[in-house]
Amino acid sequence: MSTDTASIKSTTPPISPSLFGLTKDDLVEIFKQHDEKPYRVDQVLEWIYKHRAGSIDDMLNLSQPIREKLKQQFRFKTLSKVTIQGSEDTTRKYLFKLHDGRYVETVLIPASKGLYGDKADRLTACVSSQVGCAYGCKFCASGLAGLARNLTADEIVGQLMMVEELSGQKVNNVVFMGMGEPLANFKNLEKALDIITGQWGMNIGARHITISTSGLAPVIKKLADRPQQIRLAISLHGATDDVRDKIMPVNSKWNIEELFNSLHYYKEKSNKRLTLEYILIKGVNDSLEQARILAKRAKGLKALVNVIPYNTVEGLDWERPDDEHCYKFRNTVRDTGVVTTMRIEKGHDIDAACGQLRLKQESSEGIIKAPIKA
Ligand code: SAH
Ligand code: SF4
Numbered sequence: 001m002s003t004d005t006a007s008i009k010s011t012t013p014p015i016s017p018s019l020f021g022l023t024k025d026d027l028v029e030i031f032k033q034h035d036e037k038p039y040r041v042d043q044v045l046e047w048i049y050k051h052r053a054g055s056i057d058d059m060l061n062l063s064q065p066i067r068e069k070l071k072q073q074f075r076f077k078t079l080s081k082v083t084i085q086g087s088e089d090t091t092r093k094y095l096f097k098l099h100d101g102r103y104v105e106t107v108l109i110p111a112s113k114g115l116y117g118d119k120a121d122r123l124t125a126c127v128s129s130q131v132g133c134a135y136g137c138k139f140c141a142s143g144l145a146g147l148a149r150n151l152t153a154d155e156i157v158g159q160l161m162m163v164e165e166l167s168g169q170k171v172n173n174v175v176f177m178g179m180g181e182p183l184a185n186f187k188n189l190e191k192a193l194d195i196i197t198g199q200w201g202m203n204i205g206a207r208h209i210t211i212s213t214s215g216l217a218p219v220i221k222k223l224a225d226r227p228q229q230i231r232l233a234i235s236l237h238g239a240t241d242d243v244r245d246k247i248m249p250v251n252s253k254w255n256i257e258e259l260f261n262s263l264h265y266y267k268e269k270s271n272k273r274l275t276l277e278y279i280l281i282k283g284v285n286d287s288l289e290q291a292r293i294l295a296k297r298a299k300g301l302k303a304l305v306n307v308i309p310y311n312t313v314e315g316l317d318w319e320r321p322d323d324e325h326c327y328k329f330r331n332t333v334r335d336t337g338v339v340t341t342m343r344i345e346k347g348h349d350i351d352a353a354c355g356q357l358r359l360k361q362e363s364s365e366g367i368i369k370a371p372i373k374a
Contacts, residue, residue: 015099018075019048019056020161021154023194024201034069044070045200052165079104079158081166082361094163095361098155102131102148102367103358105178106159108167122172127159129189130180131358135214137235138247139281141313142179145362145369151180153191160202174204177212177233179358183219190226197228206230212277217254217262224262224269232266233275233306234259239293243285256297263301274303280326281310282319291332298338305333307342 022030027041043061047053056071079096082103086092092108107126133140134147159178160171174196176182182189189211195201196209206228213220214235223230238244244251254262263274276298280286298305307330310320320326323344334340 016073016075018078018152018154018158019044019070020076020078020157021152021191021195022074023191024198030073034066036066040066042200049201049203052161075099075154077158077162078154079162081162084166092163092167094159094166095358096159096162098131098151101365103361104128104131104151104155104159105358106163107178108163108169108171123167123169124173124175125160125163125171126175126177127156128178128180129156129176129182129185133180134184135181135248135250137214137237137249139237139279139310139313139316139318141316144313144315147180150185150188153188153195156188156192157195157202160196171202171204173208173210175210175212175233177210181214181216182211183213183216183223186219186222193228193230210275214248214250215254215259216250217258220259220262221265224266229270229272231272231275232263233277234263234303235279236276236294236297237279237281238285239278239290239297243290247281247284260297260301263303267301274301276301276303276305277308278305279308279310280321280329282321282325284318286321286325286329288329288332291329292336295333295336295338298333299336303338305338305340307333307340309342309344 024041024045027044028038031038031041040062044059047059047062051058053059055076056067056074059067059070062070078099082095082097084092084094090110094106094108096104096106098104105128109124109126128151130150131148132145133143136143136146160174164171176189193206193209196204197206210231210233211223212233212235220232223232235248236244237247238251239256241251241255244256266272267274276294278285278294294305297303307326309323309326310318312319321329326342326344330340330342
């Protein structure tokens with residue numbers, strides 16, 4: 001569960017970098033080393049992010065020798081599409097294969113429900129930050145087989161580029177709520193954020209990006225120190241340490257008090273709205289007493305609360321409470337004046353928690369052993 005740079009290095013594969021993982025500053029440096037004119041950098045970036053070139057050979061206003069040099073040094077697209085589930089006006093789930101045979105999931109959600117984006121009728125992409133996850137929350141498919149590795153910056157950016165290409169639509173909001181713990185892959189996350197928000201890059205405003213974390217208090221402080229106004233969502237899922245301890249091992253490292261200290265720091269530094277995420281698991285964290293404590297904690301931070309009825313995961317015994325109880329829980333929080341949202345989908349199989357598609361694929365290939373039938 002270490003977040004130091006040594007662990008980041010050891011779980012990042014040693015391969016030639018992709019152009020999708022370079023910032024403008026990186027490219028300027030590289031072109032300088034090759035004695036190329038700085039305006040060439042703008043040309044390359046335009047090919048990647050404006051014209052959406054399919055390969056380095058498509059970059060027609062670059063000379064052949066420059067293209068050859070780039071091809072020797074860099075890969076281009078590093079993700080390949082395996083399956084797409086869902087259709088245009090519903091949630092779509094994409095399964096991508098990575099260069100080393102591992103898999104990653106990305107989800108496109110058509111109309112933002114107004115919680116993470118500013119406007120409705122926007123397209124939200126839910127991206128993954130790691131293959132698997134080391135944090136082992138008891139209810140989550142992504143953590144079931146542990147952490148395989150961090151995603152590189154180009155694999156994070158690549159998910160967005162691929163879903164835009166495959167859907168033919170522009171992504172307006174990005175949420176880091178797919179597989180993995182984004183704050184445990186902070187170095188690559190920061191680079192990806194620079195590329196996603198860069199005007200020369202994907203040009204998506206920081207205010208349209210939400211990072212979800214299970215509560216890595218020291219890294220929340222680091223994020224707060226960044227000048228950008230990224231939104232933050234906290235997977236709380238328990239309003240007291242005894243409840244949170246039962247389902248989220250991360251709580252033994254940074255308990256609720258430490259977590260909230262870092263959230264107050266974040267709030268002071270960035271003054272951005274925070275969201276407390278609270279999945280409802282029957283008989284585990286869904287008492288109305290928890291709802292009242294949750295409301296109190298949210299008030300102290302002026303945070304929004306998002307209540308999420310649990311999506312069942314194959315191989316795990318946790319269940320969601322019935323709809324009536326979910327509404328009762330939500331109303332208990334809402335009646336205190338805290339802005340509270342909850343969405344109960346009818347057929348929630350396609351919306352099923354991220355991580356299951358990849359788990360099925362990788363266990364069917366024998367890459368991992370997981371309690372999910374292939
Ligand atoms: N690691 C980060 C981000 C990825 S998980 C985090 O934990 O915040 C994104 C969200 O999905 C988290 O709030 C997580 O708790 C939630 N989640 C995981 N499994 C779920 C399930 N089966 N049903 C509903 N939400 C789930
Ligand atoms: Fe990891 Fe988040 Fe799943 Fe916990 S909820 S196991 S931190 S992906």
